[in-house]
Amino acid sequence: MNPGTSREDVVSLNENKPSVLHNRSFLRLWMARIFSTTAFQMLSVAIGWQMYALTDSAFQLGLVGLAQFLPMLLLTLPAGQTADRYDRRTIVYVCQLVECAAVMVLVLGSAQGWIEPVHLLIAAALLGASRTFEGPASAALVPDIVDRDQLAQASAWSASAMQTAMIVGPSLGGVLVVWGTSAAYVASLVALAASVVLILFVKTVHFVKKLDAVNMDTFLSGLRFVFARKIILGTISLDLFAVLLGGATALLPIFAEDVLKTGSLGLGLLRSAPAVGALAVSLVLTRVSLENAIGKTLFASLAVFALATVLFGVSTNIWLSLFALFLTGASDVVSVVIRSTLVQVNTPQDMQGRVNAVNSLFIGTSNQLGEFESGTMAGLVGAVPATVIGGIGTLAVAVIWMYGLFPVLRGLKTYTVEEG
Structure with a gap:
């Protein structure tokens, strides 16, 4: 145990606590994630709305996703090394301060009227770079705080935090842009500041092994670990390609404005609908285990996600569209919980940063590059x-x-997998 860490921050292996939220440090991290993700979702709505207002271009909307993805592609492996070498809490703290600075520029540019598409792309790239370092460190903080027997529950609660933010953030962002994008940027800044304060009070209780030297072997060790384990590779690559092809998030401003004709308020509802479904299911998963049916549940949820995406695409009714998006979120969160639990349970503590960095790259590819793909195709x-x-x-x-690349996933029943 680290000096100065109190017993109230430790979830003992010998104690059968009803909820991981009894761990105060995890609770603070959980709340911080709600604030920071809410801020990012408000920023996504505001930046996308402002970009479309300035350019009237679906391709330019896609470029916002690309601007966030490219820094992630270049910096993911260094981010993993950083998370395994330095204090993970400090990394998250510094990254959020950088995000605050980027948002401050957006506030000033929007309020003073000099903001241009290039400024939005630069801000998106800076936010993408910062979150590339923040993501692996934040994910690796969870095993630093809770014990292995509570990781599945912690993953479900973490997913609920993300989805809560994805409900509040887009809705609030859609409302605030009615008064101007600067209002949404200011609200994002406040939420980020709250997250920074909460992170300061997070305490870790597990030691992290420091690497001796940076070389090609350690630099690529996270990638080698993932590619050597078919269960992990199959699960996260499945999510990557599914969301890459099926994600229509970047196109929501177009659906809101041109197809459903609901304006910015409708955009907020559309952005929130998947998160409502995901939150409902993630809360269920904090109490219900997927053990003994992980593989079947994974593919069933993916089928629902795909069919709901098609339904959303053909819908011209706002309520049917919201229902379809609700189903996409409800089904997608199952994959999120399975993937994050598999990674954390089957990864050594001293490699959590590097492996979570690879996982973040897959997630970022499916989200940001998926937005670029959707915008280009549209x-x-x-x-x-x-x-x-x-x-x-x-x-x-x-x-x-x-049936082809990873048939072993069909019979997956338990999170603990023995692989060479």
Whole structure:
């Protein structure tokens, strides 16, 4: 135990506590994630809305996702090394301060009227770089705080935090941009500041092994670890390609403005609908175990995600569209909980940063690069055909993974997997 760490911050292996939220440090981290993710979701709404207002271009919307993805692609492996070498709490703290600085520039630019598309892309790139370092460190903090027997529950609660933020953030962002994007940027800044304060009071109780030297062997060790374990590789790559093809998040401003004709308020509702579904399911998963049916549940949820994406693409009714997005969120969170639990349970403590960095790269690729893919496809064939094609592609990926590339996933029953 680290000096100065109190017993109230430790979840003992010998104590059968009803909820991981009784661990005060985990509770603070959980709340910090709600604030920081809420801020990021408000920023996503505001930046996307402002970019579309300035350019009236689906391709430019896609560029926002690309601007966030490229720093992640370049910095993921260094971010993993950093998370395994230095205090993970400090890394999260510094990254959020950098994000505060980027948002402050957006506030000033919007309020003073000099903001241009290039400024939005630069801000998106800076936020993407900062979150590349923050993501692995934040994920690796969980095993530093709670014990292995509570990691599945911690993953479910972490997912609920993310989805709570994804409900509040887009809705609040959609409302605030009615009064101007600067209002949404200010609210994001306040939320980030609250997260910074909470992170300061998080205490870790497990030691992290420091690496002796940076070399090619340690630099690539996270990638080698993931690719040597088919269960982990299959699960996170399944999520990558499914969301890459089926994610229509970048196109929501187009659906809100041109298809459903609901404006910014409707955009906030559309952005929140997947999170409402995900929150409902993630709260269930804090009490219900997926053991003995992990593989079957994974592929069933992916099929629901794909079909719901197609339904959203063809819908011209706001309520049907919200229902379809609700289903996409409800089904997608199952994959999130399975993937994060598999990674944390089957990764040595001293490699958590590097392996979570690889996991973050897969997640970021599916989200940010998926936005670029969706925007580009929509620019070529239109938003509705692009969304329908993406949903069908997701279903095809599920079949290929289930019967071709990773058939072992079909029979997956337990989180603890013995692999060489």
